[in-house]
Amino acid sequence: MKKFIPVLLAFFFVHCTNTTDSIEEEVHLLHSKTAAPQYDIFLIAGQSNTHYGIGYDPMIDTVDPDIFQVGRRGALNNKIVVASETLHHWTSNNNKIGFGLTFAKKYKQYLLKPDRKILLVPCGYGGTTIQQWSKNTTLYNDAVKRTLTALNNNPGSSIKGILWHQGEHNVNTTNYTTLLDKFIGDIRRDLNDPNLPIVLGGMVPFWVNRHPSRIAQQEKIKTTPNRVNNSAYADPTFPFEITKLNNSYDHIHFDAKGQRELGLRYFEKYNTLVH
Secondary structure (H helix, E strand, C coil): CCCHHHHHHHHHHHHHHHHHHHHHHHHHHHHHHCCCCCEEEEEEEECHHHCCEECCCCCCCCCCCCEEEECCCHHHCCCEEECCCCCCCCCCCCCEECCHHHHHHHHHHHCCCCCCEEEEEECCCCCCCCHHHCCCCHHHHHHHHHHHHHHHCCCCCEEEEEEEECCHHHCCCCCHHHHHHHHHHHHHHHCCCCCCCEEEECCCHHHHCCCHHHHHHHHHHHCHHHHCCCEEEECCCCCCCCCCCCCCCCCCCCCHHHHHHHHHHHHHHHHHHHC
16 A cells, blocks of 8 residues: 555546646637737826815725726836726825726726727826927827727727816916816827827816806816817716815815716716717
8 A cells, every 4th residue: 555655646636637737738829819908098197186075985886897097106106007996196195086097987888899898097286277288298198108008909999088177276367267178188199199088177167156257267178179079078067066074174176076077067068979
């Protein structure tokens, strides 16, 4: 019996090794037959209301296996990772979310084709002016480079649109519409699509209504579709006004609940542009 045990162990070892090799070979073949992901890409850019809604809720703001983002933090910089809140904007903050993930979930529900994924490119930076987003600035170049890199590194992918939210820091800029319209034209050309859909979001109504200059600024953003083709306005006042339990607290920012509602409105307006 003692002589038989080594022989049995040797047989068992060889059999297990062969089985392991077989499994590894099967996994390799499976991966080699699986097509690389093809993404519908969305650039998210502008000020802090792209990502600064306090009230992150892990039960609501869940990840989705078909929604990804271009990472920005540490070793994840420029890597494609799961789109989990908070998204990797320049000035993202714990416990604060934006409208991007809600938008992406609605896009998946209604517009995403089979065997494709969604890739968000978060580039929001709090407190920035439209001048800081003009062509050849750091923020502009970063947004274009990240978006084009994602496109070029993933054959079969396509850039589907821009989700833009900015304007609070330019309330008294008299030529704001000129600068905004130029930004849209420039970034469309640099993303190689002169008709790329863009949705612009309105600022917090409570904050806006406190001063006539803010009301005028909101109107400049709202009327962009009258000046720029294939653009739309996500209205925070329709079909109802987005508010908070305490509108005076952090009055310039939507909260997380408001951001989720804004994401639905971004999608509704985007949907009108592509249909």
